[in-house]
Amino acid sequence: MLSIILLSVSGIASLFLGFNKSRSLLMPATLLFLLVALAVNLWDWNVPFTLSSAYNNGMMTVDKTTIVFSAILLVSALLVIPFSQNYIDRPQAQPAEYYAILLFALVGGIMMTAYDNLIMLFVGVEILSISMYVLAGSDKRNLRSTEAALKYFLMGAFATGFLLFGVALLYGATMSFSIKGIADYTNANVGNLSPLLYVGIVMVLIGVLFKVSAAPFHFWTPDVYEGSPSLFTAFMSTVVKTAGFAALYRLLAVSFTGLYDYWAMSIAVVALLTLVVGNITASHQHSFKRMMAYSGISHAGYLLIAVTAFQNTSQDAILFYSLAYSVATIAAFGVLILVADKQQGSEDFSAFNGLAKNNPFLAFVMTLAMCSLAGIPLTGGFFGKFLIFSSAFAKGGLNWLLIGAILMSAVGIYYYFKVVIAMYIREGKTEKIALTGLQQAAFVLSILLTLLLGVVPNLFADLV
Amino acid sequence: MVQNLFYFLTFLTLLSALMVIFSKNPIHSVLYLILTFFTISGHYILLNAQFLAAVNIIVYAGAIMVLFLFVIMFLDLKKESEQHIPALAKVAGVIAGGMLLVIFVAAFKSMQTITPDEASFNSQIGLVTTLGKVLFKQYLLPFELASVLFLSAMVGAVMLGKKEEGERNTF
Numbered sequence: 001m002l003s004i005i006l007l008s009v010s011g012i013a014s015l016f017l018g019f020n021k022s023r024s025l026l027m028p029a030t031l032l033f034l035l036v037a038l039a040v041n042l043w044d045w046n047v048p049f050t051l052s053s054a055y056n057n058g059m060m061t062v063d064k065t066t067i068v069f070s071a072i073l074l075v076s077a078l079l080v081i082p083f084s085q086n087y088i089d090r091p092q093a094q095p096a097e098y099y100a101i102l103l104f105a106l107v108g109g110i111m112m113t114a115y116d117n118l119i120m121l122f123v124g125v126e127i128l129s130i131s132m133y134v135l136a137g138s139d140k141r142n143l144r145s146t147e148a149a150l151k152y153f154l155m156g157a158f159a160t161g162f163l164l165f166g167v168a169l170l171y172g173a174t175m176s177f178s179i180k181g182i183a184d185y186t187n188a189n190v191g192n193l194s195p196l197l198y199v200g201i202v203m204v205l206i207g208v209l210f211k212v213s214a215a216p217f218h219f220w221t222p223d224v225y226e227g228s229p230s231l232f233t234a235f236m237s238t239v240v241k242t243a244g245f246a247a248l249y250r251l252l253a254v255s256f257t258g259l260y261d262y263w264a265m266s267i268a269v270v271a272l273l274t275l276v277v278g279n280i281t282a283s284h285q286h287s288f289k290r291m292m293a294y295s296g297i298s299h300a301g302y303l304l305i306a307v308t309a310f311q312n313t314s315q316d317a318i319l320f321y322s323l324a325y326s327v328a329t330i331a332a333f334g335v336l337i338l339v340a341d342k343q344q345g346s347e348d349f350s351a352f353n354g355l356a357k358n359n360p361f362l363a364f365v366m367t368l369a370m371c372s373l374a375g376i377p378l379t380g381g382f383f384g385k386f387l388i389f390s391s392a393f394a395k396g397g398l399n400w401l402l403i404g405a406i407l408m409s410a411v412g413i414y415y416y417f418k419v420v421i422a423m424y425i426r427e428g429k430t431e432k433i434a435l436t437g438l439q440q441a442a443f444v445l446s447i448l449l450t451l452l453l454g455v456v457p458n459l460f461a462d463l464v
Numbered sequence: 465m466v467q468n469l470f471y472f473l474t475f476l477t478l479l480s481a482l483m484v485i486f487s488k489n490p491i492h493s494v495l496y497l498i499l500t501f502f503t504i505s506g507h508y509i510l511l512n513a514q515f516l517a518a519v520n521i522i523v524y525a526g527a528i529m530v531l532f533l534f535v536i537m538f539l540d541l542k543k544e545s546e547q548h549i550p551a552l553a554k555v556a557g558v559i560a561g562g563m564l565l566v567i568f569v570a571a572f573k574s575m576q577t578i579t580p581d582e583a584s585f586n587s588q589i590g591l592v593t594t595l596g597k598v599l600f601k602q603y604l605l606p607f608e609l610a611s612v613l614f615l616s617a618m619v620g621a622v623m624l625g626k627k628e629e630g631e632r633n634t635f
Contacts, residue, residue, distance in 0.1 A: 134620030
């Protein structure tokens with residue numbers, strides 16, 4: 001709650017900092033805002049948040065789960081921001097606006113993790129999405145960026161329509177916007193539920209699944225992720241996805257636990273479809289960035305398995321996986337931003353040819369990120385997948401989904417290692433790429449997090 | 465008196481709604497649609513729902529219809545371009561429309577009319593005052609956070625719309 005207020009105010013403050021002609025102050029200021037927001041967010045850890053019921057009228061709850069989800073969002077943002085250096089150094093850049101919108105987007109993300117009322121969910125989704133539509137099109141001279149913004153906006157507005165219609169139908173059936181109120185209704189009227197409720201659930205699920213780019217609703221993802229500036233693609237594929245899954249799991253866990261049999265099968269089918277579409281299509285891409293877009297789709301599939309399993313351990317698995325995925329994805333995009341900048345904007349696999357010769361550190365970061373995304377042991381991604389698969393296994397009856405997922409992660413290893421092969425084996429020339437201190441710090445932090453998650457997973461797995 | 469007004473409004477609504485479909489000129493269609501929205505707002509006022517009436521006019525008659533008009537003017541519909549609709553599309557249209565009709569009939573058949581309990585019925589529930597009380601008490605937090613949404617959208621609009629140095633309009 002306090003972090004929401006702080007982020008809103010610091011967004012406005014960052015706009016005012018834009019009046020200053022010097023651009024060097026903006027990035028440190030934004031990082032400082034984020035660090036303070038992270039500290040304030042963690043401040044509530046042991047404090048039972050008494051204000052939530054009295055002051056907000058049951059609009060949002062802050063508990064350990066929401067704090068950890070919000071912390072993942074804030075850490076992702078902290079890791080992304082150092083890579084904005086090249087982007088804001090362009091003469092036509094408007095850095096104050098970029099940072100302000102990023103901070104506002106985080107407000108929406110935190111709302112999505114902590115909402116107790118569907119209105120809060122809707123406003124949060126909208127803040128996050130509208131900020132992303134703008135940032136996707138922020139490279140105004142690039143036709144692809146404009147196309148991405150327009151596509152994302154049109155499709156996103158359509159999905160929002162579904163979400164809102166679903167919320168209205170849920171209200172019609174249960175006479176409540178509160179997720180706990182909906183749960184009370186479903187528990188009190190077992191066997192005599194209004195048909196509107198079922199339609200409402202499906203429509204809300206469609207709206208949220210669109211935001212996390214699950215399979216039948218993923219068509220916008222490749223073009224949008226590829227067209228947007230890499231900086232904001234990194235933000236989109238981590239923050240938006242984590243917030244989306246936090247929102248999805250919270251809705252299902254609080255409101256629709258009793259209706260598990262109704263929604264579980266559809267989510268399971270969507271998960272398998274997402275895995276197949278994401279991984280198979282990713283394996284024949286020429287552009288690294290487009291591959292990462294499909295990889296983002298496939299990781300939504302893994303997270304959906306945890307949602308389907310719906311065990312006590314599922315939430316921990318989602319948290320762990322989101323963190324591991326976000327850190328690895330940001331590291332990969334960080335390297336991509338730096339390399340593409342040297343290679344005249346080329347984002348193909350061939351841009352990475354021979355990178356390891358002059359830039360061993362970057363090649364190592366990328367290799368580790370790819371190992372984590374592919375789920376190789378000793379990295380965070382391995383234990384993320386392990387936790388998800390074991391929660392699904394404990395549920396039982398989901399073996400067909402697990403077999404599909406394991407086959408698909410084997411496909412994943414193939415395309416993630418294409419870039420590793422390009423970096424270490426292929427011939428090519430890339431000059432030494434200079435890193436700023438902050439970028440080095442972000443890379444080191446992401447390496448450390450990935451390895452820590454992989455070597456001592458207990459440090460994080462029992463967090464909540 | 466109110467009943468006569470209701471019948472008059474309903475007649476006007478149905479007439480203008482039909483004229484939306486039957487007029488050949490798209491501009492006339494849009495204008496009839498605006499009339500339809502106004503008469504529907506009239507119904508809301510008869511039902512003591514002032515806020516809905518105002519929002520209906522502002523959002524539909526104001527914003528959405530202007531968008532419609534813009535689109536129609538940009539499209540520059542010529543007479544010859546709307547002549548050839550393939551037979552398949554006509555059949556598909558008839559089937560889709562017919563199915564919608566079936567759904568409507570089914571919905572109306574199973575509809576239960578509930579008469580409100582006169583003792584507990586609050587006729588003031590649609591007034592702006594009631595809404596304001598709910599909005600500023602119970603829903604204060606989302607209301608305040610909606611300001612972040614608008615601020616973000618505004619900053620974005622300015623950022624995307626601002627003219628860059630050396631940029632020329634290509635219109």
